[in-house]
Amino acid sequence: MTVYGYARVSTPRQNVTPQVKALRAAGIPKDRIFQDKSTGRAVNRPGLNGLLSVVQPDDIVMCWKVDRLGRTFLECAQVAAGLLERKVIIRALTGGADSSTPEGRFMLHALLAVAELETELRAERQAAGLEDAREKRRKAGRQGIGGGRRPTxxxxxxxxxxxxxxxxxxxxxxxxxxxxxxxxxxxxxxxxxxxxxxxxxxxxxxxxxxxxxxxxxxxxxxxxxxxxxxxxxx
Structure with missing residues (x-):
């Protein structure tokens, strides 16, 4: 049984170092920690691909939070399902997700559901904010349909x-x-x-x-x- 770590951030402004430090503190060697950076819209993730190429049954994949496995709920669920099908254990340092126990498996699915809810709420807030900006621009008699700068x-x-x-x-x-x-x-x-x-x-x-x-x-x-x-x- 080998323990691997996985860390991921979505944008260049985010820092993957805190996740890596947490995984190192959990006893995972640096050479067994796979990383992906700026994956907001990237289809190819070399870190995840490298991890999936080496894990074996009964190995453990550990991440800081379970939502680090993917950019969306669907992607998280697909990655998690693929690992579980290969009999790989999934554990999160925060949130209590651990696929090796019934309670941990329940927590894993609950956290994935929460991650999806957060994504949907964020999208709704962005849409509402943009619509509010459009309405303000219409009331002000300004051109444009977005919330950007006023023409000059x-x-x-x-x-x-x-x-x-x-x-x-x-x-x-x-x-x-x-x-x-x-x-x-x-x-x-x-x-x-x-x-x-x-x-x-x-x-x-x-x-x-x-x-x-x-x-x-x-x-x-x-x-x-x-x-x-x-x-x-x-």
Whole structure:
């Protein structure tokens, strides 16, 4: 009978070290601990594949929590079922899951069910938050369907930014002209910046600001004023 450890994190921001330390503290040598990192959407998990290639009947697979076996309830259940079919014992350092005892097997299935419930609740909260953001944007009269940033340029400004880029103007010049962040200027120059229209402005003073901006763009396009003069006036 050999004891193996398995540790997994889903994103680069998460740290697998605490799980590995816990497994080492449980007496598992470092060379028998398999790890997977950043598995949020990864199909291939070399750590898990390596573990499954060496375990034998009566071996023990130990993890920090049973939900580390997979990214979803279905995947956890599939991995657990495959190990149990091969007569491999599954144990978790936290939660009490232990497939070698009736109580532990019950706890294993209960923890997997809880993991699935947490996943569903998280998805519901994310969906509710996104819908709330959509509703707020609709009430505010803003474009877009998501909860992201508010558009900052008009369609005419974006088109002029693209022309400036095509003429060899720098992003800094575009940024200064429209008084926007460098990221907005770069997206506008590439035609990726979401644009504003008259419906986005509810206050008269904002509509007037848009009118002046469009007038300035028209003057620039007609070569009536120099771009440097426009930057100073903006």
């Amino acid at each position: 340029l008009t369609s005419r400004q974006r088109e002029h930014a693209r022309q400036m880029k095509a003429e060899g103007r720098s992003i800094t010049e575009i940024q200064r002209l429209f008084n926007v962040s460098r990221g907005v200027a770069q997206r506008a120059a590439q035609g990726r910046e979401t644009v504003l229209d008259d419906l986005d402005f509810k206050k008269p003073e904002d509509r007037e600001r848009l009118r002046r901006a469009n007038a300035m763009m028209a003057a620039i396009e007609a070569r009536q004023i120099d771009i440097e003069e426009a930057i100073k006036a903006a």
